[in-house]
Amino acid sequence: MKTYSISDVAKELNLTVYTLRYYDKEGLLPFVERTDSGRRLFKENDIEALKVIECLKSTGMPIKEIKSFIDWCGDGDATLQQRYNMFIERKATVEAQLAELNKTMEVIEHKCWYYKTALEAGTEDIHKDDKIEV
Amino acid sequence: MKTYSISDVAKELNLTVYTLRYYDKEGLLPFVERTDSGRRLFKENDIEALKVIECLKSTGMPIKEIKSFIDWCGDGDATLQQRYNMFIERKATVEAQLAELNKTMEVIEHKCWYYKTALEAGTEDIHKDDKIEV
DNA sequence: TTAATCCTTAGAGTTAACTCTAGGTCAAGC
DNA sequence: GCTTGACCTAGAGTTAACTCTAAGGATTAA
Incomplete structure (x- = not known):
């Protein structure tokens, strides 16, 4: 081997x-x-x-x-249930992480648009009336 | 205010x-x-x-x-390009993270199935010939 | 007006997950 | 046979991001 x-x-x-x-x-x-x-x-x-x-x-x-x-x-077969439970829990965790990361992606994409348009206008002022800014 | x-x-x-x-x-x-x-x-x-x-x-x-x-x-409008670049970079990072997390999810789901079936059989032995195990 | 509760700073302590160093053993190539 | 490089352990050091403590000032509620 x-x-x-x-x-x-x-x-x-x-x-x-x-x-x-x-x-x-x-x-x-x-x-x-x-x-x-x-x-x-x-x-x-x-x-x-x-x-x-x-x-x-x-x-x-x-x-x-x-x-x-x-x-x-x-520890063998005696712990199959614990191991199963653990992976079910992990699955829920990863689902939550995916949901969060997708929300993050939306904000990032909004910011890409925000700066792309600002760059085209030459100034950030065109977004003066937007809801979200930094 | x-x-x-x-x-x-x-x-x-x-x-x-x-x-x-x-x-x-x-x-x-x-x-x-x-x-x-x-x-x-x-x-x-x-x-x-x-x-x-x-x-x-x-x-x-x-x-x-x-x-x-x-x-x-x-620093104002002089840094619009840097900020735009940063968010484009962030977007790529998040895309990679999403890809990785989806791969992780596949493994986790496989493990859920692995332990569900093992649990039903009462033993992990039913997977003796599988490719991936721990 | 006084006690409780909030705020401040500077700086020390914590935690997880490495990351490296020192001092030594072992194995492969010339 | 000897050098080079990979391996070993114990334990110290690093890093980021908090997290808390101490000592003190301000605000609020009874």
């Missing part, structure tokens, strides 16, 4: 070796094995797990909570 | 008074006036400006960069 060094994995996932060691220190990578001399040996599956960790991180989940999930994974 | 105290504004925008004073200290609120005794006096327009600041913050823009924008606003 193919294995990867810590710097291989760092390159593959666009992380630093520091970050990977930090994750390990925080208990996110209990499944990563070691060589006899103590070097980390990543397997394909470990990289997939790290992708899930990165996915959870991108939802804004703090590392301590991700650790709970990783711990549950090690 | 109606004015607001710092705690009025904090309530309205779901921020703390600490945060508002911190923004002021960082130079984000040069337009906020003071009473004779030195208390901050927010106007309707200042609250609108703070909403734009919150919008920029929600795109991940650091406070120092938001300060540049606020400074440009104080």
Whole structure:
């Protein structure tokens, strides 16, 4: 079975070796094995797990909570319900983030228009009577 | 013209008074006036400006960069191009964030399905041959 | 008029997530 | 066999964005 060094994995996932060691220190990578001399040996599956960790991180989940999930994974079928609940919760979080980001996009697009027209007019004064300005 | 105290504004925008004073200290609120005794006096327009600041913050823009924008606003029409460029850049950033968040959502939804079916089966083993697991 | 409540500043403390350094071990290439 | 570079740990340092404390002045309500 193919294995990867810590710097291989760092390159593959666009992380630093520091970050990977930090994750390990925080208990996110209990499944990563070691060589006899103590070097980390990543397997394909470990990289997939790290992708899930990165996915959870991108939802804004703090590392301590991700650790709970990783711990549950090690506990087997008894924790299936917790893990399911966690992903349902994450789904709601991401839905809220998408809604918020879409609202943000609307404001940004309004501002693009605001400055485009101001630029064409040579002055911001053309928006003097608008509702929103800065 | 109606004015607001710092705690009025904090309530309205779901921020703390600490945060508002911190923004002021960082130079984000040069337009906020003071009473004779030195208390901050927010106007309707200042609250609108703070909403734009919150919008920029929600795109991940650091406070120092938001300060540049606020400074440009104080410099008048000479900086219209910079401000326009900034919002075009922000738009691209948010588009990328939306794309990433949608990808994240796909993974989360897959995991919801993964654990829903595992839960129904009583064991994770039914996914033994899947491509992605943790 | 006096107590409670709000405001002020300066500056210290907190937190998360890295990021790096020091000092050492190990492995691969010449 | 020796050098170079990758790896290891422990622990210190960094950064952004707050968050709070202390000490004191102003405003409001009874």
